[in-house]
Amino acid sequence: MITVKIDGRAVEIPKGSAVIDAAKKAGITIPTLCYFDLQGKITGLNSSCRVCLVEVAGRKNLAPACSTPAMDGMDILTSTDRVIAARKIMLELMLSDHAQDCLTCEKAGNCKLQDLCFEYGIKESRYAGMMNSLPLDESNEFYTRNMNKCVNCRRCVNTCSAFQCTEAIDFAGRGFSARVATPFEEDVRDSVCVSCGNCVSVCPVGALQSKSKEKFRTWDVTKTKTTCSYCGVGCEMNLLVKNGNKVVGVEPSNGDANNNLLCVKGKYGYNFINHPDRLKTPLIRKDGKLVEASWDEAYNLIAEKVTKTKAEFGPEALAGLTSARVTNEENYLFQKLVRTGFGTNNVDHCARL
């Protein structure tokens, strides 16, 4: 363990921690943009945005808190005038090459750049100059790439190469024209991208945005944490719900199995939920056709058939197939229904398939 002083407070932290970890321990928030603690792996890899600059006593240059190792006896100041001025400059530089269309940008309200500008009172950039003008890439089925809004934080590149491990994208060009690109800058649709959307989920600004059939403001949606209903990995996710009745998006959550990753089905396969073809009422076959019925009619008919079949042919003439798609509680009740209500153990599920 080592001891550092941060804004006058002494904290003990393990050797090898970064300055930002010391600040966390001391309960001091240092603003960040590119910093992203995904399974502790990307942390500090970036130090590309320089928003987390702090002053270290005895050092000439300001240091990025995310990637500067904390040293025993270090004396750190996180909000001096010099630090604030430097952060403002970094933000203004980013803003100087960023479309300022917050009014219509769907990321508004959930945008790190917007939040930081708000925090530091930045309305516009003093550094008017050249702006990148890159073509929109809307080729992917599920997300749009607008590299004119990219702040070169590297989050997407790191996620795609070190977590998703698809390595579909990387930086191309240098200096002002550095940009995230696919090999040979072909459309992302023609790259090896598997549409997992993990890059979209980590983009702090509006450069990577999910396409949604339903327009919504980030503050219009509620989030419910749940578990993906597709495969057996069991990724945890948040469902984004608009108006209390429509699922309009999914974002990964830090579940024990998925650690903030999802695949294309979990991330973008949600439109079946509010699909118009959903069954909305019980149906009963009458004269060969399935027609709408009430729950009572359906229940009564089923109960009558169960009783009759049991009486005529014995319980072994009944059977039930439960489902690997529904909850534990429902599987439990289903087998209980078959064993107690039908009186047979003829119950199985389709996992063998």
Add this chain to the structure above:
Amino acid sequence: MTNSINEVLNSDVIFVTGSNTTVGHPVIGAKIRQAKQNGARIIVAEPRRIDLAFDADLFLQITPGTNVALYNGMMNVIIAEGLENTEYIAARTEKIEDLVACLADFTPEKAAEICGVSAEDIRKAARLYAKAAKAAIFYSMGVTQHTTGTEGVMTLSNLALLCGNIGIESGGINPLRGQNNVQGACDMGGLPGDLPGYQKVANPQVLEKFEKAWGVKLNDKPGLTLCEIVHNAGHGDIKFLYIMGENPMISDPDLHHVEEALKNTEFLVVQDIFLTETAQLADVVLPAASFAEKDGTFSNTERRVQRVRKAIEPIGKSKADWVILMELMNKLGYAKTYANPAEIFAEISSVTPSYAGINYDRLEQGSIQWPCPNVDHPGTMYLHKAAIARGKGLFRPTEYKPSNEPTDAEYPFILTTGRVLYHYHTRSMTGKVEGLNNLSPESFIEINPLTADKLGLKDGAKVSVSSRRGEIVTSARVSRNIKEGVLFMPFHFAEGAANVLTNPALDPISKIPEYKVCAVNIEAFDEVSDYA
């Protein structure tokens, strides 16, 4: 899974076989690749050059249906070269001599001939696996969907025991369960011979316990399995069938047979979120709520119990499955009611020892992996830590047996089936998502360029594929990722359905059908004669 997903990040060697992991379980696929970045070596043994084969240190492109031969060949090498973990074998296993005797002359050369790979590669795979301190095996339906599926699993277990990989962190044998809650469906007693927690119907003490807990007399005769149910339905012996949330019309082997069986059933109830192919045959269809509309829990492939939470109200007049089942039970005279799934879960914990320590309050703090015998127990990251569950790990040697349906002059090609990334099972959900349909709109059959050439088939050509059970039309996808004489089809699609062709022959123990191997013929589709 004996072990947990994240343990793979610290494995030294990862042996992937019978699993197209980046497609079937994408996030685990990503983690296997992360493990590679951490320095793990990867062995892949698959009939197709799957994505992970490109990451692998060693790729063995085996002929479908020859898993057992490969694993046995590897074990022959390990024993011959003295690479087994003798200390572990002595302390924690039994009957190694049976294995040694069984494999004595099953040389890698013999295995190589059966598997269609080189003997040298089998040796390399054996050495790589055996020399690792922590080696994990990942497998899926590619091992189990064979008439010798149980033997495949047993052979893998022999291999893991031989090298001391069971009961250690980052090792183990890890079956990847296909559907989100297969694990839970089994845990909860969705099995003909097992009550919740794998407590046997045939055990009088178990039955007595449940009779007491549920307050009813129970039937002590183990029930029929899925395939037996379908078979009996076809013969008119099952008069009443209730299907919840499944679409066997597409997922079952030999579809024509299933359709006949369901039509033959006097009364069919189907409960689902869409009017699936199966629901269309029903006498009563009950509209169920989707996972977004209800509370509950799923148990994932690593035995991890996680919460499902209600985000929106049920669509239309649909109801959560648990509500429907409860109301129906009440209708049938069983009076018990539950106010919410938490109450059902409490009942589950009270009768299921492996879930005894889990409850909704604890799950609110985070997921828990069973076995979790009491509320102070943290859950179990990997199994068999102190000792193998049944005492000592038993070697159960098995010899390779060929697949049920060999190729012949009439059906000269091997067809194997599997998944694509963009669809899920019978597409009842993914088929409703436009973007996913655009990425994977229809059925296809993968064919090696040389095979295609011989048959005069071009990429995209319409082809007709036939087996002893039926014939379908689909389009050819010419690919070097599959070897000569072998064809691959995804099973998701209702049009050009692979399961019209597949062989319903069952593994005698697990009763899983042999989806992964059947004999077929393929030829250019001739509009005139085929429509005539």
